[in-house]
Amino acid sequence: MRLPAAQEAAVLYSANHVDAAIGLLRTEIKETAGKGNKQAWLMLFDLYQAASNRAAFDELSMLFTVKFEQSPPPWGESGDASADPRRAPDSRERKDLFVLKPNASGDLAGEIEKFRAFAELTGTVRLDVSKITRISAEEATLLGNALLLLRKRNLPMWFNNLVTLETLLRSNFNEKATEIERYFWLLLFELLILQGKNQEFEDMGLEYAIAFEMSPPNWETYVNSVAATQAKAAGAAKTAAAAASSHTAGPSREDHGFPLKGVISTASANQIAELNGYAANLQEVAIDTTKVLRIDFAFASAFFEVVKGIQLAGKRVIFSNLNELNAALLEAFGFNRYAILVRKKSI
Template sequence: MSRDIVKTRPPVLSKMDAPKRADVSRGQTKYDLAQHTQPLDRRSAVGVDFQTTLPMSMPTDYLLGHYSEMSGSAVAYSESVPVLEEAAILFASGQTEVAEQMLSGAIHHQKLSTAEEIAWQMLFDLYRITQNQHMFESLSLDYANKFETSPPLWPETTIFANTDTRSDTDSGTPSIVFPAKLDAGIVKALEKMHLLSAKSQSLKLDFSRIEVVNPIGCGLLLRSLKNLKKTGHDLLLVGAQELAEKIRSILQVGRRDETEAPWLLLLEVLQLLHSERAFEEASMDYCITFEVSPPSFEAPKVNVTSSFPEIHIPEDDEFQDRFMMPAFIEGKVEPLIKQIVAKAEVLNPLVLDCSKLERVEFSASAELLNGLAPIAGKRGMTIEFRDVNYLVMMLFNAMGLKNIASITLRKH
């Protein structure tokens, strides 16, 4: 179930109402809700310098490049609720547990007025997306007791895909998407990769989300890649070249670290990419650093291909009147923007169907705003985000996308 978006004002808490303060950026479980009634400092929330993006207070006519006659109905949520916006930004930044704690604290401890329903629905969406049915059902009981009405139901066939594994809709190849940090936390993804490898001879390994690597994660991934080579699996690698560059960034010729794993993973990835020249250069650096004989290049005996991150958008007749957004918007958004621009040439109003959209990465939302602003600036052009989940809606509200498009919530 859902309600239409309504205007709300940020709540004002007394000192007696405010829980104890803690540092949200450190992922602690307690926080001072009163601080979120002040204007949100997004740089402190996610560690991103917003000088590289458009200012949040930028007026609509500046975004569009001229005076805009956009009516108020195009703004889905015109007044901010800082605590909910920050929770949406944390979720978009991959800090799911902190976002969950913040939303749970908001619905139980803060007076949100008419935004209260939105907070509950954001938490329901979070549990759906993270596949946490137990917490979803527990929240449903609380919801029914509080509002004396039926809560949202856990979908029999969950429309939200798992954030770590997906299927290639074109080829049916099972796909494993690695998280932003290549560290001990990839164990879950590797376990799923092991299960999928037992069912399919071909796998798609998507490294495009990886931003940070450390020796432990390198060692875990190295072991898994070697096992896949032994079992003769065909591989489609996405973002492997970028992964190699990130591994290089933590290496230094002549410096012996506690483990050789990052060096060996770099060499393994370069072999999988058929990059013999780059392999030989890295091999010599490895030889100098550890005073060993340089390993020789061995071309993969299995079928290994690589590609850049792509966003699959269905193009069948069913979607001629709208543009179907992908389940995830993350990483490089330029290919998606190009497809939207092409659709805008033949479709007005430009309806962006978000019924399958689960999560928009924080940095990607800023790029999406930059990409859509010129489209919205065309005379007579209107943009509508349709069937948006509550977490994405609140992120769009915080990032200013409400200023260039209308936002319609998904019906639960």
């Protein structure tokens, strides 16, 4: 069954087919049945805004005013636009990024040693594992030992695309566990510790005990000191700003919840881990999508499972400030079965 035009356009945009999404919506609002579909019009405004196409936005505004006899959404131009991930990519130069991938001969072991040496030299590291498409038990052991060593030295670490590596490791799990398979489990345990995923660690520990008839590794707490300091400073700044606002302009604005930013994709593992941590002790989990540009189609199903997991833990999940594109995509994937979707007020 074909999706409604709005949801189909949202899926196209999610897959980064912007021109196709625009073409579909332009056709929709010209057809007799779709002329009055205000959602399609609002999604077109969002697409032109995301593409920074002011001319097309203004042209659509005039047509919208005539059609609906009301003011169109305003062009979202503000003084802090440069800080909005929808306007420009993160320009910070990361000198501690290490992309782990096999060398020309297919060897990963030597690259793991280079990673460890690089991390110790720079003092912080962001490890990207998106290029790893296969890993042996020996390589899993080497990587696990390197990460354990860096963790024990309290070296600040961040990670890109861990979901890809976790999926690869789990693909090596068999119904009948073998000794060589155990090394894939041990690396996955280490990755869960580094991400602070205590519940997943405990659940996997039970599976491990049954599979290998031995006790799993013990949970250990890892604190990224740089991230913790930044979070503390951000919290202090927010408190100070709220206090200043209360003296000058009355009560501070209502907290819209956990702020997701940019393109939500397999590279958003850190944001997802932080979201899970944020949700851990709350009964109502608000997720602010003001600065979300796009939810990548390839990651939408995994993101759905994250939200579903939070809701099934007995929590109420609310997405706030959704633009029409992201709202339609979430509806297409059935997020509204597990979360409340609140659109931003555009007009």
